[in-house]
Amino acid sequence: MFTCTGYAATSADTRLEPFAFERRDPRADDVEIEIVYCGVCHSDLHQARNEWRNTLYPCVPGHEIVGRVTRVGAEVRDFKPGDLAAVGCMVDSCRTCTACREGLEQYCEPGFTGTYNGPEQGTGANTFGGYSSHIVVDRHFVLHVPEGLDLAGVAPLLCAGVTTWSPHAAGVRAPARRSASSGWAASAIWA
Amino acid sequence: MGVKLAHALGAHVVLFTTSPGKEADARRLGTDEVVISKDAEQMGRHAESFDLIVDTVAAQHDINAYLGLLKRDCTLVQVGAPEKPLDVNVFSVIWRRRNFAGSLIGGIAETQEMLDFCGKHGITADIEMIPIDQIETAYSRMLKSDVKYRFVIDMASLPKAA
Numbered sequence: 310m311f312t313c314t315g316y317a318a319t320s321a322d323t324r325l326e327p328f329a330f331e332r333r334d335p336r337a338d339d340v341e342i343e344i345v346y347c348g349v350c351h352s353d354l355h356q357a358r359n360e361w362r363n364t365l366y367p368c369v370p371g372h373e374i375v376g377r378v379t380r381v382g383a384e385v386r387d388f389k390p391g392d393l394a395a396v397g398c399m400v401d402s403c404r405t406c407t408a409c410r411e412g413l414e415q416y417c418e419p420g421f422t423g424t425y426n427g428p429e430q431g432t433g434a435n436t437f438g439g440y441s442s443h444i445v446v447d448r449h450f451v452l453h454v455p456e457g458l459d460l461a462g463v464a465p466l467l468c469a470g471v472t473t474w475s476p477h478a479a480g481v482r483a484p485a486r487r488s489a490s491s492g493w494a495a496s497a498i499w500a
Numbered sequence: 501m502g503v504k505l506a507h508a509l510g511a512h513v514v515l516f517t518t519s520p521g522k523e524a525d526a527r528r529l530g531t532d533e534v535v536i537s538k539d540a541e542q543m544g545r546h547a548e549s550f551d552l553i554v555d556t557v558a559a560q561h562d563i564n565a566y567l568g569l570l571k572r573d574c575t576l577v578q579v580g581a582p583e584k585p586l587d588v589n590v591f592s593v594i595w596r597r598r599n600f601a602g603s604l605i606g607g608i609a610e611t612q613e614m615l616d617f618c619g620k621h622g623i624t625a626d627i628e629m630i631p632i633d634q635i636e637t638a639y640s641r642m643l644k645s646d647v648k649y650r651f652v653i654d655m656a657s658l659p660k661a662a
Binding site for chain 1: 552605606611624626630632636655656
């Protein structure tokens with residue numbers, strides 16, 4: 310185990326504050342990442358404030374994570390220290406159900422492990438997200454970041470980006486010529 | 501993000517908004533047409549013309565007004581999650597065998613595909629950087645939709661010892 314620094318909510322009605330906590334040292338298949346940027350998703354706010362009534366405290370939000378690899382486990386071949394890496398909304402899943410075997414971990418039948426608010430597979434322990442100095446994640450759930458992009462602008466791709474990518478990519482696989490994105494009505498209504 | 505990605509995928513992108521003030525920004529991001537969703541005449545001009553509608557609205561809204569814009573057999577995908585159920589007029593889907601669908605983030609392989617696509621096309625999000633001690637201010641501003649379009653925390657601002 311090693312000590313990370315981060316920001317956490319300790320209850321639904323307290324402000325996020327500096328928080329020190331332990332993370333596991335990288336296991337054979339793990340990648341340790343020093344976090345450079347973390348995007349702020351509306352889900353972070355919902356979870357920190359217990360608006361979904363399932364928050365485990367302390368809560369370290371953040372699931373739009375980009376950074377540099379600092380350590381890798383003995384079995385990791387596709388990442389090495391210094392590589393750019395990213396983590397999105399999931400850090401694990403059962404790996405055996407039909408959805409997982411089809412590469413659809415987000416629909417894991419027993420449920421995927423969220424990057425924050427867990428529960429961790431096997432132990433049921435809470436998971437701590439990207440508002441922190443480091444994160445340790447199984448390599449299957451670590452993404453490669455193309456070089457040359459503005460790294461801060463990459464962070465939101467890990468949740469907001471892939472959420473809109475997935476239906477469009479499915480639409481492209483089906484014959485589609487026109488597309489509409491009716492998103493901004495939301496910001497207008499929220500205002 | 502939807503507009504930038506759809507544009508780069510080669511779609512003709514139409515953005516629906518309640519706010520005419522967003523048109524210039526929408527065009528900068530890659531929108532071909534902007535429709536003011538409160539304007540029935542503008543909405544009517546787009547009836548039965550879309551292959552895909554991606555709905556990111558998390559507030560209550562009239563979903564039937566959008567279902568009617570789909571062509572036969574085409575799909576509206578809900579990714580925003582309003583707190584209360586939406587009223588779907590089933591004739592909207594029966595009449596042209598339309599689909600009202602949902603979608604949750606994406607799988608790991610698909611996320612990598614998206615990142616590689618963004619690398620190839622130079623796509624990133626428009627962001628506002630904050631130090632981590634401004635997170636509560638950022639949350640307050642998000643609740644007022646006062647951000648274009650995403651806050652990102654610079655982790656160099658994290659205290660070395662908590």
